[in-house]
Structure formats: C-alpha cells, structure tokens
Amino acid sequence: MSDHTKHPDHPDALRRRLLLSGAGAATLGALGTVGLRDALAQGAFDWKRFKGEKIEILLVKSPRGDLLTKYHKEFEDLTGIEVGSEMIPEQQQRQKAVIEFNSGNPSFDVIALSYHVQKRQFAKNNWLTDVRPYLNDKSMTAPDLDFADFAKGGLQYAVEADGRVMSLPLNLDPWVVYYNKELFAAKNVAYPKTFAEMIDAAGKLNDPGKGVAGFVGRGLKNANVPVWTSFVLGNGGGFIDAKGKLMTDAPEAIEAARMYQTLMAKYGPQGVAGFNWNESQSLFLQGKAAMWLDGIGFAQPLEDPSKSRVVGKVGYGVMPAGPKAQVSALFADGEGIVSTSKKKGPAWYYLQWASNKANQTRMLQAAAGAPVRNSAYAAAQQSSDFKAPKEWVECMLKSAAIAQPGLPIIAPVTEFRDVFGIALTNMINGADPAGELRKATAEFQPVLDKSEKA
Amino acid sequence: MSALPAALPVASRPGFFRRRQRSYRLLTLPALLVVAAVIVFPWLFTMYMSAFDWKIGSVAHFVGLGNYTGLVTNQRFLEAIAHTFYFTALAVVFPLLLGTLAALIFHRNFRGRGVLRAIFTMPMMATPVAVALVWTMMFHPQQGVLNYLLSLVGLPPSLWVYSPTLVIPSLVLVEIWHWTPLVMLIVLGGLAALPTEPYESARLDGATEWQLFRHITLPLIAPFIVVAAVIRTIDAVKAFDTIYVISQGGPGTASETINLYLYLQAFAFYNVGNASAVVVVFFGIILALALLLLHVRQRTKWAA
Numbered sequence: 001m002s003d004h005t006k007h008p009d010h011p012d013a014l015r016r017r018l019l020l021s022g023a024g025a026a027t028l029g030a031l032g033t034v035g036l037r038d039a040l041a042q043g044a045f046d047w048k049r050f051k052g053e054k055i056e057i058l059l060v061k062s063p064r065g066d067l068l069t070k071y072h073k074e075f076e077d078l079t080g081i082e083v084g085s086e087m088i089p090e091q092q093q094r095q096k097a098v099i100e101f102n103s104g105n106p107s108f109d110v111i112a113l114s115y116h117v118q119k120r121q122f123a124k125n126n127w128l129t130d131v132r133p134y135l136n137d138k139s140m141t142a143p144d145l146d147f148a149d150f151a152k153g154g155l156q157y158a159v160e161a162d163g164r165v166m167s168l169p170l171n172l173d174p175w176v177v178y179y180n181k182e183l184f185a186a187k188n189v190a191y192p193k194t195f196a197e198m199i200d201a202a203g204k205l206n207d208p209g210k211g212v213a214g215f216v217g218r219g220l221k222n223a224n225v226p227v228w229t230s231f232v233l234g235n236g237g238g239f240i241d242a243k244g245k246l247m248t249d250a251p252e253a254i255e256a257a258r259m260y261q262t263l264m265a266k267y268g269p270q271g272v273a274g275f276n277w278n279e280s281q282s283l284f285l286q287g288k289a290a291m292w293l294d295g296i297g298f299a300q301p302l303e304d305p306s307k308s309r310v311v312g313k314v315g316y317g318v319m320p321a322g323p324k325a326q327v328s329a330l331f332a333d334g335e336g337i338v339s340t341s342k343k344k345g346p347a348w349y350y351l352q353w354a355s356n357k358a359n360q361t362r363m364l365q366a367a368a369g370a371p372v373r374n375s376a377y378a379a380a381q382q383s384s385d386f387k388a389p390k391e392w393v394e395c396m397l398k399s400a401a402i403a404q405p406g407l408p409i410i411a412p413v414t415e416f417r418d419v420f421g422i423a424l425t426n427m428i429n430g431a432d433p434a435g436e437l438r439k440a441t442a443e444f445q446p447v448l449d450k451s452e453k454a
Numbered sequence: 455m456s457a458l459p460a461a462l463p464v465a466s467r468p469g470f471f472r473r474r475q476r477s478y479r480l481l482t483l484p485a486l487l488v489v490a491a492v493i494v495f496p497w498l499f500t501m502y503m504s505a506f507d508w509k510i511g512s513v514a515h516f517v518g519l520g521n522y523t524g525l526v527t528n529q530r531f532l533e534a535i536a537h538t539f540y541f542t543a544l545a546v547v548f549p550l551l552l553g554t555l556a557a558l559i560f561h562r563n564f565r566g567r568g569v570l571r572a573i574f575t576m577p578m579m580a581t582p583v584a585v586a587l588v589w590t591m592m593f594h595p596q597q598g599v600l601n602y603l604l605s606l607v608g609l610p611p612s613l614w615v616y617s618p619t620l621v622i623p624s625l626v627l628v629e630i631w632h633w634t635p636l637v638m639l640i641v642l643g644g645l646a647a648l649p650t651e652p653y654e655s656a657r658l659d660g661a662t663e664w665q666l667f668r669h670i671t672l673p674l675i676a677p678f679i680v681v682a683a684v685i686r687t688i689d690a691v692k693a694f695d696t697i698y699v700i701s702q703g704g705p706g707t708a709s710e711t712i713n714l715y716l717y718l719q720a721f722a723f724y725n726v727g728n729a730s731a732v733v734v735v736f737f738g739i740i741l742a743l744a745l746l747l748l749h750v751r752q753r754t755k756w757a758a
Contacts, residue, residue, distance in 0.1 A: 101511075102511060124511075220705075221707075272616070273616050273617075273618075283597075286596075
C-alpha cells in the first residue's frame with residue numbers, strides 16, 4: 001500500500017513551489033495557516049475540504065451495506081462531513097430510487113446501484129453525475145485513488161459507451177462453477193474445460209438412484225436467465241446487435257438454450273424448474289449435486305461446517321470455455337452521485353472513501369462480497385483471519401479477467417429476464433428451445449424498441 | 455341536547471330540526487374526506503392512468519381504450535384469468551366443505567373440544583408470508599417433509615409446486631390449511647344459533663342423521679355458508695402472498711394469477727398504464743363475483 005508522505009504531490013512540496021512562483025508574497029504572508037490552506041485548495045487534495053457539510057446515502061441492505069455503515073464514523077472523522085444513510089432491502093431500494101428520481105428531487109446524494117439492473121435506466125435518464133471532472137482534478141481526488149486498480153469487468157460497467165464515468169464500482173460477481181471434488185474423484189472425472197466436457201461430466205456424474213444430480217442451476221423464471229447467458233457468451237453470441245435488434249433467437253442463443261435444457265432437464269434434480277440460487281446452494285451443500293453454476297458471491301456457507309456437508313470438498317472452477325470464447329458472466333454493484341445533488345463535492349469524497357483500498361480489503365476479509373479492486377485480494381490474504389480458500393481467490397481473479405456483462409444493458413432488463421426466463425423454464429418442462437426463444441424474442445422486441453425510443 | 459317529545463311530529467319544529475341535521479352533516483365530514491382521499495381519489499386516478507401508455511421514467515402517451523383492447527388479445531393475461539378462476543374455485547370449494555364438516559364435528563360435545571377447537575383455529579392467525587415460507591420448505595422436492603411423508607407410505611416423491619400441472623393444487627393446499635378455520639368459525643356460529651325443536655320433532659318422527667342434516671341443518675346454515683363463500687371468494691381471487699412467496703407465478707407462468715400479473719406489470723416493469731387497465735378489469739371481475747354470490751345469499755335467506 002502506498003505511503004502518503006512519500007508521494008510527490010505532498011502538500012508541503014506543492015506549497016513551497018507555489019510560494020516561489022508567487023502570487024504576491026505579501027498577500028500570502030498576511031493570511032493565517034488556515035487561510036493559506038484555503039487559498040491553495042486549488043492545488044492540493046485535502047480530505048477536510050468539505051468539513052461541516054452533510055450528505056445522504058441510499059444503500060441496499062446487504063453485508064456490503066452493513067460493512068460500509070459500520071465504518072461511516074471513520075469517514076466522518078476523516079473528512080468532517082456528516083453522513084446520513086439509509087439501508088433498504090434490494091427490491092424496495094430500486095423502487096424508491098425510481099420514484100424519487102422521477103420526482104426530480106431525490107432525498108439522497110449518493111446511491112448504491114446494481115449495474116445489471118439499473119445502469120441503462122440511470123444513464124438514459126441522466127440520474128447520475130459524470131465523475132471524470134473530479135477524477136482529472138487533483139485537488140478533488142485523493143492521490144492514492146488508483147483508478148487502474150479497478151478490475152476491467154467493473155470498469156466495463158462503471159464507464160458508459162461514450163466514455164462517461166457515471167459511478168465507481170464496488171464489488172463484482174462473476175459466475176463460476178462450484179464442483180464437488182469427492183463426486184468427481186469417485187467416478188474419475190476431471191473438471192471440464194469445455195462446454196462439451198461439461199455436458200459429458202454431468203452425464204457421468206448424474207446418479208438419480210443415489211439422489212445425486214450431475215448439474216444444478218437456477219430454473220426459476222427471471223433468476224435463471226444468467227445461466228443461459230453464460231452459455232450464450234461462450235458460444236460467441238450476444239444479446240442485442242448494433243442496430244438494436246435482439247440476437248436471442250440466433251443460432252448461438254438457441255444452442256445455448258439446448259445446452260441449458262440438457263443440463264437442467266436431463267441431469268438436473270427433480271423440481272429444478274422452481275430452483276433459485278438458495279435451493280441450488282442448499283442441494284450443493286448437502287453433497288447432492290456434482291456441479292453448480294452460479295455467482296461466486298454465494299461461496300461463504302459452503303465452507304461453514306455448521307451449514308455445509310461438503311466443507312473442504314468444494315472446487316471453485318472457472319467457467320469452461322465455449323466453442324468460441326471463454327467468458328464468465330459478470331454482475332456488479334457500484335455507487336454514483338445523484339445528478340441533481342447540491343453536495344457533489346462531499347459526495348465524491350464519500351465515493352472515493354467507500355471504494356478505497358482499506359474498505360475493499362475489509363469487504364473481502366469480512367466475506368461480505370468480492371471487491372472490484374485487484375489489490376484487495378493480495379492485501380487480504382496477508383491478514384491472519386482471512387478465511388476464504390486460496391482456490392476461491394484464484395478462481396475470482398481468473399474469472400474477473402474473462403468477465404463480460406451477463407445481461408444486456410437495457411432499461412427493461414427485469415422484463416427481459418421475465419420473458420426469457422419463462423421461455424427457459426418451459427424448456428426444462430420439455431418445450432422446444434428454438435420455438436420458445438423465437439416466441440420470446442418476438443414478444444420482447446417491441447418492449448425494447450419502445451424503451452429506447454421514449 | 456333536549457330530547458324531542460315523542461308525540462310531537464318532527465315537521466312542526468322545522469328550524470331546530472334543520473340545525474340538528476347540519477351539525478350531523480358536519481360530523482361526517484372528516485370520515486368523508488378520508489374516504490375520498492384514500493379510496494375515491496386513487497380509484498379515479500387509476501382509471502385515468504389506464505387511458506395512458508405510461509412507463510415510469512418515460513413520458514405518458516394517451517391511448518384511450520388502447521390498453522383494454524390490448525388486454526383482450528393478451529395471451530398471458532387471458533391465461534392469468536383462467537388460472538385465477540381455477541385457483542379460486544378450488545380454494546373456495548374445499549375450505550367450505552372441510553370447514554362445514556369441522557363445524558359439524560365441533561358442534562357436538564366431546565371431551566377436549568375446547569382445546570382441539572383452539573388448535574384448529576391457529577392456522578388462521580399465522581401471518582401469510584410466514585406460512586408461505588414454511589410451506590416452501592415443506593414443498594422442497596429433495597429436502598421437504600412432504601415428500602418424506604409420501605415416501606413413508608410408499609408413494610413416489612411429487613414435484614408439488616415445481617410442476618406446472620400440480621402447482622395450483624399445491625398452492626390451494628396451503629390456502630385450505632390456512633383458511634378452513636375461518637369457514638369453520640362462521641358456520642359454527644350459524645350452528646350455534648339453530649333452534650333445537652325441529653331436531654326433536656324430526657327424531658320423534660324417526661328421521662335418520664343424514665335426513666336431519668340434509669333437510670334441517672343444511673337449509674338453516676345455508677346463509678352462513680354463503681357468507682363464508684363470499685368472504686373466501688373475495689380473498690381467494692385476490693390471493694397474493696401465498697403465490698408470490700412460494701412460486702412467484704411459476705414454473706414459467708403456470709400459477710400466475712391476475713394479481714401476480716398486475717404486480718409484475720406495475721412494480722417490476724413499471725408499466726403503470728397497462729397495470730391500471732388490469733386493475734379496472736380485475737375490479738370488474740371481483741364485483742361481478744360478489745354480486746353473484748350476494749344474489750345466491752338472497753335466495754338462501756331464512757323466510758321471515
């Protein structure tokens with residue numbers, strides 16, 4: 001971690017330089033120490049610049065929200081800015097955000113957002129502030145912000161197509177394959193490196209007689225779409241082409257849906273059509289599933305002896321390679337400054353603090369999530385009470401390197417997940433993948449067109 | 455206030471009477487304001503919104519009856535209506551049958567009746583979401599207790615709420631468990647009000663238990679059963695918590711009722727124009743059902 005006092009932009013060095021180039025030595029000399037600081041605020045970064053201000057933060061109720069709230073006092077001591085924060089469960093927070101933004105006068109200055117759900121909606125309506133002016137202003141940005149430390153996948157979400165930086169990413173959730181090493185070893189199967197091997201392995205390990213499923217994943221509509229998109233991305237497919245037309249009925253998408261159908265209907269457990277992540281996790285915890293495809297953020301209970309029957313037997317596999325690409329579907333959260341806020345300066349200071357290296361390392365140590373900063377992983381591993389297995393960290397870093405957004409970045413993303421989720425669940429119950437995808441595409445295209453026009 | 459002497463006709467004291475009426479009207483004003491704000495205004499605004507194509511965050515476009523004509527051809531909405539009727543029919547008939555049976559049993563005197571009756575009433579007091587969460591765990595195909603019970607009697611495990619064909623009957627099971635006590639209480643109240651003379655004279659004439667039930671009990675408790683039916687129908691048509699928590703309208707859209715569809719449109723897709731049209735249609739359906747049942751109730755009323 002960089003040491004503040006050795007940095008070239010240290011206040012004393014700068015002050016000396018400015019005194020020499022001089023804006024009137026007499027004027028400067030007449031000012032007191034505090035006055036000197038104010039006059040030179042243009043040139044030096046100062047955590048206490050907005051001392052006395054008050055900002056409002058809207059967070060989502062989650063281990064990460066809990067963690068940030070716990071350390072708010074640290075921010076207040078560091079900057080002198082008073083923090084009022086609210087933590088609301090996910091669905092309600094999203095609804096509150098939409099309603100308050102629509103009123104034109106939201107009650108918060110900083111908001112936590114889930115990129116895969118809210119990015120396009122926020123960008124289209126210009127609800128957040130572009131922070132590039134702050135990033136380029138040395139007096140507003142801490143010297144150790146280290147923008148390059150943010151993982152590529154996180155920046156893909158935080159930065160718009162036209163280069164605007166509308167938020168700072170906080171945590172990543174790439175999709176990985178959890179696998180049961182014991183079950184694999186018993187049948188002498190190696191961890192699959194390709195999609196074909198994956199289907200093959202699921203077939204070999206599927207054992208309905210013993211109640212073991214070769215594969216488990218989400219089947220519940222809406223929740224299940226990322227399982228399919230993981231396969232679409234590996235096939236080299238996409239969601240929407242440059243002209244705004246859906247690519248969800250293209251051959252890559254249909255092939256991915258066939259793979260979904262095979263894994264879920266043939267090698268999945270009974271009732272998988274209604275499984276969300278918690279039913280899948282619960283089955284894997286019992287040692288009744290050989291492979292489980294889901295976000296890396298669900299790993300913690302797997303190594304908890306009070307909850308898991310597979311402690312020490314869990315393998316963390318990077319998403320196998322598809323015929324055209326090896327991609328891990330990525331979901332991420334971040335924080336942004338409200339565009340109508342009158343406290344953008346203090347809000348920017350909060351954003352920097354919330355995403356700084358200390359907080360990111362804390363996130364990993366507390367197993368509250370997977371931080372977006374690459375340096376956090378090395379830093380946390382040095383701590384003695386770091387509990388996550390080395391394999392998990394390696395899997396995380398490798399997956400983050402090959403990660404791409406797992407859902408199209410559009411405003412009606414919930415409806416997308418609903419329409420295609422229903423199609424996928426119908427496939428588990430025997431419907432034809434091509435027919436279902438075509439029907440869903442035809443149903444959703446007008447919704448997409450309308451959303452981009454309005 | 456001095457009481458008006460009963461002998462004096464009211465019309466001969468016009469001034470005083472009008473003053474009393476005015477103060478009565480003023481007293482109703484607060485309640486009227488609340489009703490207007492909480493019931494009338496939202497209702498009118500909903501009907502207003504249903505004439506627009508409006509997604510929150512976008513501009514609203516006036517479409518007149520466009521939303522309604524869209525609903526007529528909306529396959530998903532029509533299926534939702536079918537699911538709603540199917541669910542309601544099952545969720546009303548079975549609690550009525552079982553509740554009436556339970557009421558008849560609890561009407562008789564036997565040892566421990568009070569305790570058993572109290573236990574029987576308990577499901578009704580549980581919060582719907584908590585009930586739904588526990589039943590979700592019980593429905594789990596591999597780890598749920600229901601499949602375990604099936605295995606004890608040698609039956610194969612069932613998919614319960616994870617099968618498109620079994621999901622609505624499974625959800626109805628939860629509703630039956632939850633609301634049969636309500637029907638039981640209503641019918642029990644009716645049974646308690648029954649006179650005993652008809653029974654005595656019928657027994658003297660040699661009537662069997664079944665005849666007693668069919669010709670005396672049933673006609674006399676019919677109004678109460680219909681009241682229970684009205685309450686159950688209105689609740690079952692609007693059922694949300696159970697379905698949303700357990701299956702979210704799934705698998706796919708197999709258990710998506712009008713209320714679920716409405717919630718999705720309004721609060722997940724922010725499509726308030728279309729959702730408002732669904733609300734108006736839904737209200738019409740509930741109103742029609744309620745009026746039908748009240749008509750039936752009229753016909754079962756005890757002759758004066």
